[in-house]
Amino acid sequence: MYTFSSKLRLFAIISMVLGLVGLVYGFLSVPATVEEASAVLASHDAHHETTDNHEEASFIDEARQEHGYSEAAMAKDKDMGHNAHEDEEHMQHVLHQMQSKPWSAAFVAAFFFMMIALGTLVFYAIQTAAQAGWSPVLFRVMEGITHYLLPGSIIVLLIVIFAGEHFYPWQNHELVAEDQILQDKAGYLNFPFWLIRSIIYVAGWNLYRFFARKNSLAMDTAEDDKPYKNLFKFSIFFLAFFLCTESTMAWDWFMSMTPHWYSTLFAWYILAGIMVSAVTVIAMVTVSLKAIGKLEFVNDSHLHDLAKFMFGFSIFWTYLWFGQFMLIWYANIPEEVTYFILRIQEYNPIFFGMLILNFVFPIIILMNSDFKRVSWFVVIAGTIILVGHYIDIFLLVMPSTVGPYWSFGITEFAAILFFLGLFILMVGLGLSRVSLRPKNNPFLVESEHFHY
Amino acid sequence: MASANVLHALYNDDDILMKAVKELRAKKYRIIEVYTPFPVHGLDKAMGLAPTRLAITSFIYGLIGLSVATLMMNFIMIEDWPRNIGGKPSFSYLQNMPAFVPIMFELTVFFAAHLMVITFYLRSKIWPFQKAANPDVRTTDDHFLIEVDAANHDLDALSKFLYDTGASEISLIHNEEHA
Numbered sequence: 001m002y003t004f005s006s007k008l009r010l011f012a013i014i015s016m017v018l019g020l021v022g023l024v025y026g027f028l029s030v031p032a033t034v035e036e037a038s039a040v041l042a043s044h045d046a047h048h049e050t051t052d053n054h055e056e057a058s059f060i061d062e063a064r065q066e067h068g069y070s071e072a073a074m075a076k077d078k079d080m081g082h083n084a085h086e087d088e089e090h091m092q093h094v095l096h097q098m099q100s101k102p103w104s105a106a107f108v109a110a111f112f113f114m115m116i117a118l119g120t121l122v123f124y125a126i127q128t129a130a131q132a133g134w135s136p137v138l139f140r141v142m143e144g145i146t147h148y149l150l151p152g153s154i155i156v157l158l159i160v161i162f163a164g165e166h167f168y169p170w171q172n173h174e175l176v177a178e179d180q181i182l183q184d185k186a187g188y189l190n191f192p193f194w195l196i197r198s199i200i201y202v203a204g205w206n207l208y209r210f211f212a213r214k215n216s217l218a219m220d221t222a223e224d225d226k227p228y229k230n231l232f233k234f235s236i237f238f239l240a241f242f243l244c245t246e247s248t249m250a251w252d253w254f255m256s257m258t259p260h261w262y263s264t265l266f267a268w269y270i271l272a273g274i275m276v277s278a279v280t281v282i283a284m285v286t287v288s289l290k291a292i293g294k295l296e297f298v299n300d301s302h303l304h305d306l307a308k309f310m311f312g313f314s315i316f317w318t319y320l321w322f323g324q325f326m327l328i329w330y331a332n333i334p335e336e337v338t339y340f341i342l343r344i345q346e347y348n349p350i351f352f353g354m355l356i357l358n359f360v361f362p363i364i365i366l367m368n369s370d371f372k373r374v375s376w377f378v379v380i381a382g383t384i385i386l387v388g389h390y391i392d393i394f395l396l397v398m399p400s401t402v403g404p405y406w407s408f409g410i411t412e413f414a415a416i417l418f419f420l421g422l423f424i425l426m427v428g429l430g431l432s433r434v435s436l437r438p439k440n441n442p443f444l445v446e447s448e449h450f451h452y
Numbered sequence: 453m454a455s456a457n458v459l460h461a462l463y464n465d466d467d468i469l470m471k472a473v474k475e476l477r478a479k480k481y482r483i484i485e486v487y488t489p490f491p492v493h494g495l496d497k498a499m500g501l502a503p504t505r506l507a508i509t510s511f512i513y514g515l516i517g518l519s520v521a522t523l524m525m526n527f528i529m530i531e532d533w534p535r536n537i538g539g540k541p542s543f544s545y546l547q548n549m550p551a552f553v554p555i556m557f558e559l560t561v562f563f564a565a566h567l568m569v570i571t572f573y574l575r576s577k578i579w580p581f582q583k584a585a586n587p588d589v590r591t592t593d594d595h596f597l598i599e600v601d602a603a604n605h606d607l608d609a610l611s612k613f614l615y616d617t618g619a620s621e622i623s624l625i626h627n628e629e630h631a
Binding site: 322325326329330332367369 | 507511539550551553
């Protein structure tokens with residue numbers, strides 16, 4: 001039985017309060033009028049005058065051997081043109097992007113922690129449906145992490161609903177009225193249908209979490225294997241449901257931020273990020289619970305398997321990232337490539353730095369079989385992977401909503417702090433309610449003697 | 453081989469074999485070789501064999517493959533004849549790298565896999581027309597054989613010991629005629 005220490009609880013509450021204060025500051029400090037936005041822009045430009053290389057040819061201009069190509073391409077997509085008679089319209093756009101910044105910061109952090117709980121739930125369902133012999137000793141840990149799903153997914157749902165036009169241009173009727181592409185997509189991208197879909201996702205995921213936990217606890221006292229069979233069936237249906245809803249969730253919540261752009265493997269790419277972050281958190285929670293002596297029935301072979309999953313999913317994520325990037329880069333079709341031009345131009349260090357964090361480091365740290373059994377190695381690799389996948393979500397959202405006016409400041413940090421606090425609080429409560437050693441799972445004995 | 457005389461002890465079961473290996477090791481008898489029809493899980497640990505370094509060689513071969521791919525594509529596509537092919541930027545390796553990644557990946561895997569397999573063949577002395585080093589044909593079907601160094605040991609005592617470990621058949625082999 002794990003008791004949620006008062007120190008950790010206090011830490012979680014303090015970070016939630018600090019985060020909340022920072023988020024409120026973030027929402028209050030956005031420019032309210034075009035004049036304020038211009039002032040921010042002017043100070044921003046003055047600050048970056050030396051590094052702002054609009055005169056020099058950029059990476060993309062060089063590649064195209066066409067001076068000013070990237071500027072023109074971006075102006076087409078993001079209204080960044082400095083045309084004099086469009087100035088007023090342009091400033092309206094800038095103001096809108098600046099106002100979207102705190103919304104985006106909150107959404108990035110909220111989704112990041114929600115996807116960890118969601119991915120853990122999926123991993124749990126996979127382990128159950130696959131009748132894995134090694135993992136039942138970790139089921140209570142996974143159930144504890146998924147305790148965050150209910151509050152986390154409701155907050156994410158509220159953010160995407162209330163962010164409205166800050167995230168989703170297709171919710172702006174004036175814009176749709178003059179945009180043939182958005183009109184053609186209105187059959188799918190309209191608010192009522194979108195809202196119903198979003199509610200179904202969140203409701204379905206939480207429903208499975210509720211029944212899985214119920215049957216898993218019922219197993220402890222059951223005389224027969226009925227709860228186990230129920231859990232098994234629920235898990236299979238959930239996996240089918242999840243794979244459908246995850247795809248549409250990715251289209252609805254992320255891809256429709258840039259409704260002119262589309263990519264077919266986008267949903268899989270997000271899924272890979274979800275899975276690798278979730279497995280990483282399972283491993284890190286397992287390591288920390290084992291360090292305080294609460295998981296004496298978990299041995300280093302279990303850790304080894306989790307680390308293998310971290311390694312494998314990291315490479316899977318990279319494969320999908322590159323699959324998407326390379327196909328678009330290679331064909332270079334204007335309507336597709338704007339997505340990456342914006343990210344390479346305006347987010348260059350983190351866009352490529354993320355690859356080092358999410359691919360190069362895990363491959364180097366976790367390739368050796370012996371290292372996967374060393375808990376502090378797994379924790380270091382896990383920290384790097386989590387930072388990398390936060391940046392991944394950041395890069396999904398920020399370029400689409402705030403464009404070039406991004407920064408990592410108080411608002412972004414406060415959002416992480418708030419959701420980290422909430423995550424620790426909910427996971428701690430979820431872990432502390434029942435014994436960490438499940439009973440009566442048919443594969444439990446095998447799992448306790450698991451040796452690799 | 454160090455000694456002239458070896459004892460061949462045959463076993464019918466892999467569990468008995470494992471037990472015999474552990475007992476022989478505990479008594480400090482030297483096991484020259486163990487022949488089994490299939491991999492016996494944990495036998496290498498029981499025999500105290502050093503872990504394989506094949507994975508390390510494979511990693512190094514992979515790095516060599518990556519270097520070969522990089523140097524080859526850099527020379528051909530960037531340095532030797534940088535043509536404009538379908539508008540792809542051939543000014544530097546980095547600019548055109550996404551197009552080379554499939555080749556870099558495949559050559560890494562190709563080198564890592566094939567050179568590791570060849571290393572395995574060489575280290576295990578397996579090649580076509582290699583004379584089979586099997587002391588008893590039954591060990592490829594359903595028998596297990598332990599080859600014990602008999603030098604400086606009382607043959608009767610060692611045979612008795614092997615018999616007690618559960619050996620179904622024990623035979624003395626002189627290396628001169630064996631070779």
